[in-house]
Amino acid sequence: MSRDNSTNLSIVPLEAKNLSVILGGQKIIDIPSFSVFPNEVIVIIGPNGSGKTTLLLTLATLLKPEKESIISYWGQPAKYSSDILKLRRQFAVLFQEPLLLSGSVWDNVTLGLRMRRVKKDEINFRTKKWMERFGIMGLAKRQVKTLSGGEAKRVSLARAFVLQPEILFLDEPFTALDSPTRASLLEDFERVLRETKVTTVMVTHDRNEAIALANRVAILLKGRIRQIGTAQEVFSCPVDEEVANFIEVGNILHGTVISQNDGLALVDVGGQQLEAVSELSAGTRVTMFLHDDDITLSLLSTQTKVSSARNQYTGTVVKAFPIGSQIRVTVDCGVPLVALITRRSWEEMGLNQGQTLIASFKASSIHLIPRR
Amino acid sequence: MNLIWQGIIEAFQLLIHGNREMLRIAALSLEVSLGATAVSLVLGIGAGTAIGLNKFTGRKFIISLVNTGMGLPPVVVGLVVMIFLWRGGPLGFLHILFTPIAMAIAQVIISFPIITGFTSASIQQLDSKLRFQILALGASRFQIIWLVLKETRLPLLAAVMAGFGGIISEVGASTMVGGNIMDQTRVLTTAIVMEAGKGDFGLAIALSVILMILVYAVNLLLTMIQQRNKAQ
Numbered sequence: 322m323s324r325d326n327s328t329n330l331s332i333v334p335l336e337a338k339n340l341s342v343i344l345g346g347q348k349i350i351d352i353p354s355f356s357v358f359p360n361e362v363i364v365i366i367g368p369n370g371s372g373k374t375t376l377l378l379t380l381a382t383l384l385k386p387e388k389e390s391i392i393s394y395w396g397q398p399a400k401y402s403s404d405i406l407k408l409r410r411q412f413a414v415l416f417q418e419p420l421l422l423s424g425s426v427w428d429n430v431t432l433g434l435r436m437r438r439v440k441k442d443e444i445n446f447r448t449k450k451w452m453e454r455f456g457i458m459g460l461a462k463r464q465v466k467t468l469s470g471g472e473a474k475r476v477s478l479a480r481a482f483v484l485q486p487e488i489l490f491l492d493e494p495f496t497a498l499d500s501p502t503r504a505s506l507l508e509d510f511e512r513v514l515r516e517t518k519v520t521t522v523m524v525t526h527d528r529n530e531a532i533a534l535a536n537r538v539a540i541l542l543k544g545r546i547r548q549i550g551t552a553q554e555v556f557s558c559p560v561d562e563e564v565a566n567f568i569e570v571g572n573i574l575h576g577t578v579i580s581q582n583d584g585l586a587l588v589d590v591g592g593q594q595l596e597a598v599s600e601l602s603a604g605t606r607v608t609m610f611l612h613d614d615d616i617t618l619s620l621l622s623t624q625t626k627v628s629s630a631r632n633q634y635t636g637t638v639v640k641a642f643p644i645g646s647q648i649r650v651t652v653d654c655g656v657p658l659v660a661l662i663t664r665r666s667w668e669e670m671g672l673n674q675g676q677t678l679i680a681s682f683k684a685s686s687i688h689l690i691p692r693r
Numbered sequence: 694m695n696l697i698w699q700g701i702i703e704a705f706q707l708l709i710h711g712n713r714e715m716l717r718i719a720a721l722s723l724e725v726s727l728g729a730t731a732v733s734l735v736l737g738i739g740a741g742t743a744i745g746l747n748k749f750t751g752r753k754f755i756i757s758l759v760n761t762g763m764g765l766p767p768v769v770v771g772l773v774v775m776i777f778l779w780r781g782g783p784l785g786f787l788h789i790l791f792t793p794i795a796m797a798i799a800q801v802i803i804s805f806p807i808i809t810g811f812t813s814a815s816i817q818q819l820d821s822k823l824r825f826q827i828l829a830l831g832a833s834r835f836q837i838i839w840l841v842l843k844e845t846r847l848p849l850l851a852a853v854m855a856g857f858g859g860i861i862s863e864v865g866a867s868t869m870v871g872g873n874i875m876d877q878t879r880v881l882t883t884a885i886v887m888e889a890g891k892g893d894f895g896l897a898i899a900l901s902v903i904l905m906i907l908v909y910a911v912n913l914l915l916t917m918i919q920q921r922n923k924a925q
Contacts, residue, residue, distance in 0.1 A: 381829060383828055383829055406831065406833055409828070409829070409831055413829070413830075414825070414826070416822050416825070416826060418820075418822060420820070420822055420823050420826040422823075422827075422840060422843070422844060423844060432830055433830040436830060436831050436833070436836050437831060480830075484831070490829075
C-alpha cells in the first residue's frame with residue numbers, strides 16, 4: 322500500500338497524546354504521550370493485566386480511545402469515521418492466536434489483498450513471495466483446520482506481510498508456541514523485520530523477545546508507560562522499584578550513601594558496605610538494583626587475592642532454587658544477595674546449603690537511584 | 694389394537710396408490726412453510742447479525758425479547774394475526790385472512806425470532822479476537838458481515854432447520870388464520886387434526902407419515918450441507 326503523497330518518511334508514523342482508554346468504567350490506559358519512530362521496532366512489555374492488548378488494539382485503531390485522546394498517523398489525527406478504513410488498510414495486526422478463517426491457506430493469505438481489491442497478478446505475486454519467505458508454499462491448498470500451531474502461525478505471518486503494511490502491530494505473537502517452534506519462527510521473523518524495515522509495535526510479557534527484536538523497549542505497568550529506552554538502558558537501569566521488580570533484576574537493596582569520591586560511592590546497606598558507581602552525594606538514601614547474573618560466586622580457597630570487582634563479601638548459602646539450566650542461589654552476606662549461576666558451576670564447585678563462599682560484583686553493576 | 698392396524702393398513706394403501714387431494718395438501722404445506730422460512734431467514738439473519746455484531750443500549754433487553762419470541766405459542770400468534778387481518782381490523786383492507794399468505798405471515802412471525810436468536814447467539818460465540826482480526830485485515834462493513842456469516846454458517850444451518858421444523862409442524866396459527874379450507878388453505882397439520890376428529894384414522898396416519906417424511910427430507914438435506922461444510 323502506498324501512503325498519501327503528502328506524508329513523508331521523516332514524519333513520525335504514530336504519535337499518541339493524552340491517550341486514555343476506559344473499559345467497563347475502569348481506566349485501562351493512561352499515557353500522556355507516546356511516539357513510534359519511522360522504521361523502528363518498539364516492544365512494549367508488561368505483566369498480564371497491564372493493558373498491553375488494549376493499548377495495541379487502540380494504537381491499531383481497532384478500539385476507540387476516550388475523546389480527549391489524539392492519535393496521529395504521519396501527522397494526521399485519526400478520525401473514527403468512514404476514513405478509518407483507509408488508515409487501517411495501511412496496517413497489519415497479528416494476534417497471539419493465528420486467528421485464521423475457514424478455508425484454505427491460500428484463501429487466508431490472500432484475504433486482505435482481496436478486501437483491498439488488489440489486481441489478481443499482484444495478489445499472486447505477493448502471496449507466492451511471502452508464502453515462500455515463511456516456508457509455507459507447500460501448504461497453499463491445505464485447509465487451515467489441518468495445520469499445526471507453527472504452520473498456522475506462519476500462515477498468519479504471511480497474511481500480514483503480503484499487505485506490505487506501513488505499520489505492523491503484534492500482540493504476543495509467539496507466546497502460544499512450543500519453544501523449538503518459537504525459536505525458529507522468532508529467528509525468521511527477526512530477519513524479515515530487518516529486511517523490510519517495517520515500523521513495528523509489539524506488545525509482549527517476554528523480556529527475551531524484547532531483547533531479540535527491539536530497537537526500543539517500553540515498560541507498561543497498570544496502563545502507564547513507566548520507562549522507555551533501548552533494551553540495555555531499560556534492563557540495566559530501571560527507573561524505579563516497580564519496573565525493577567517486573568524486569569526481575571534479582572536484587573533490590575536499600576541503603577544510604579556514606580561517602581562519594583570520583584563517582585564511586587560507598588553505601589551502607591543494613592550494616593554492610595557496598596561500593597557503587599554513582600554521583601549521588603553522602604547522606605542520600607538510595608535504592609540499588611543489582612542483576613542476579615552480575616554476581617560471581619567463588620569458593621574461599623580459590624579466591625584470587627586481587628580482583629577488579631570492588632565488592633567482595635563472605636557469606637553462606639541459605640537457599641538454592643533451580644530455574645531451567647540455572648540455579649538461583651541466595652547468599653547471606655549480612656544482606657541477602659541473589660546470584661544466578663549455571664547448574665554446572667553449582668556441581669563443579671560442589672556447592673550446597675550452609676556452605677561459606679565469596680560473592681563478588683563490580684561497582685558498575687549496581688544501578689543506584691535516590692529513594693523517594 | 695384392531696383400530697391401529699386398520700389405520701396403518703389404510704394409510705399405506707393411500708400412500709401407495711396416491712391421492713390427489715393428499716398430494717395437494719402436502720404441496721401447500723411445503724410451499725407455505727418454505728416460503729415463510731425463506732422470508733424469516735432474510736429478516737432473521739439481518740436482525741441477528743445486527744444484534745450479534747453491535748453494542749448498543751437496550752441490547753440485552755432486545756436479546757431477551759428475541760429469546761422469549763423463540764418460544765412464542767403459535768396459537769397466540771394466530772390470534773394476533775387474525776385480529777389484525779379481520780375485516781374490521783387494522784389490516785383488514787388487505788383481504789388476506791383465510792389465505793395461504795395469512796398462514797405464511799403467521800409462520801414468519803413464529804420462525805423469525807428463532808432464526809434471529811440462533812444467528813445472534815452463534816455470532817456472539819465467535820472469538821471476539823477473530824472479529825478484531827477481520828477488522829484489522831481491512832474489512833469494510835459489508836466484508837465484515839459476509840466473513841462473520843461465513844464463519845458461523847454451521848450454526849446458521851441449524852437455525853434454518855429449527856425455523857422450518859417449528860413452522861411446518863405448527864397447527865394452531867394455521868388453523869386460525871388459514872381456516873382449513875379445502876383446496877385453499879388445508880395443510881398437513883390442519884388436515885390431520887380434522888381427519889382424526891372425524892375418526893378417519895387411516896387418512897390421518899397417512900398424512901402424518903407424509904409430514905414426517907417431508908420434515909426428515911428437508912433436515913437431511915440441510916444436515917448434509919452442514920456436515921459437508923464441516924468436513925472441509
